[in-house]
Amino acid sequence: MKRVDHVKASREFLADEKHVEFHDKRLWTLRTLRDQAAHGIEEWEELRSLASGIKEHTLTHLAGYLEEFERNATKNGVIVHWAKNAEEHNRIVHEILESRRAKTLVKSKSMLTEECEMREYLEARGITVVESDLGERIQQLDHERPAHVVVPAVHKLASDVSRVFSKTLGTDPANSDVHYLAEAQRDATRPLILNAEAGMTGCNFAVAETGGITVCTNEGNADLSANVPPLHIASIGIEKLIPKLEHLGVFIRMLSRNALGAPITQYTSHFRGPRKGGEMHFVLVDNGRSARLAMDDFWYSLKCIRCGACMNTCPVYRRSSGLSYGGVYSGPIGAIINPTFDLKKYSALPFASTMNGSCTNVCPVKINIHEQIYKWRQIVAEQHELPFIKKEAMKVAGKVLAEPKLYRVAIKAADTAVAKLPRAFIYNPFNAWGKQREVPDAPEQTFRDWYLKNRKEK
């Protein structure tokens, strides 16, 4: 296990201005579209409260709802499996494929199978795994993790995709036309879908009342993966449960609006039982979720519906990209979920935040993301996982902030310094705040000076 160095990894991303600029702008566009869509729904805030309330209720009754889901799914002819961890999940999937002599598995995007590192596991056992989502396929062919939960290749420019496809799909390396690249992937993937013996999807919502699952895609690739091959396997995180079908109304209204600003995904697909002559398996996966449910400060993160809005709005994510988080989940949600898997490895992630709270404000299920980030920082500090410089700097800051007089002197000195000091001093290698960003001009007077002059009764 190597500790993820988020700062170092972001520096690599920041080195290329073209990428940073596009990435920042594209994600901010998604955030803006999200706002427009949300503001178009009068009851938006009420929907957030309902979504949060439904998820909270389900999580506090999760064992019962899982039993109900299993009972109904079994009644519908689905074979239900349970996996305590990633290893067991992968083994179950492999056994199903092996017993059906399946050599090729075509699948839609699933963060859970990323979490389980299923592709690597199956490929080592001679199974060809084909990601059918365009962004996910780009990442698979480039041997990279998805950089975003909704738009996996958002950190790449068309020229990067052209480079990947020319090496793997045989496209013209000089052609970076987006339509050409997308069409090449469509043409290359279609025969793989037709030849696959098995299809796999993830799951956005699992409904206890019907025993069915709901999968949301824009490409219809989950529907192709599940409706063409005779065998459909779905990997389901146990936190995906909701009690009733009618609750989908709340979540589906919010998911794509919050993710991309669209009223719904192009395809919202409901799988309840196998096709005539077909076979369907559900694998219910824990992999750390029941342990997280027992964590008083962090169980709330299990409400997450993976819309990605917290990533789009986060200034740190937009300027460092998903890969710099070094884990399956990135952005603010990654900063609070990854440490539940491995605190030592991901101890830097809670510090990849400005604590502006925007993530919490856009979260459709009201997860207190920035408060959890703060909690993780406390835990990291208590367990002595803070790097030396941060620790020493915090000690000094603690002293200064505790003493009003000392604070005033420090602020005055800092403002004078920003105004008077030569650039080379401010942007010296020891000042992390002067890296890859411009320090704003110091105000002409401090708030305290202004207050004393204008407001305080003399």
Added chain:
Amino acid sequence: MSSRNAILASLRAAQRKPTTLPDVPMFDAGLPPALDKFKGTLAQMGGIWAEMPADTDIDALIRARYPDAKVICSAVPEVAGTRRIEEVRDPHELNDVDVGIVRPRFAVAETGSIWLSETQFQVNALGYLSQHLVALLDPADIVGNLHHAYHRSEFFAADYAVLMSGPSATADIEGVLIHGAQGIRSLTVIPAPRVRAFE
């Protein structure tokens, strides 16, 4: 202990304080006229609304829209097509379909979605392997919003059901919108009242 029981036991051991399940309202006061709203959101999602000219029939309209189509696979009685879906045994046989014809059970104004299950498709892959899809929709079948959609009883009888809202789309490369990412390249909805006598 089986993994199933181990997982259930650890969830119960977590002992979170139970909270109540909120009631979900229908949020249907003052909804806009369903047909107008549907046309607008369908267009937003990249779907095409095609009114039928008075002097033509559905067959002619489809022929006019897809002059190069060799295989038209129909799952509706109103259109003969070149292939009947009833004759298709295996989804793989649908890979050469240029245009598929279906009739959704209902539609949703809020999201521009049409609802299709295995009852309407007969072979589900018709909605995905075809290059283009044409849907005959009775304007009387449009519900106002997703809350109404998720109160429909058809969901409880369908092994597979989709809310389809336009063609297969992606913006995964530089945010450029592409129609026909994996599945259908276009979705056309034609208003056509259903024959109700036999239902």
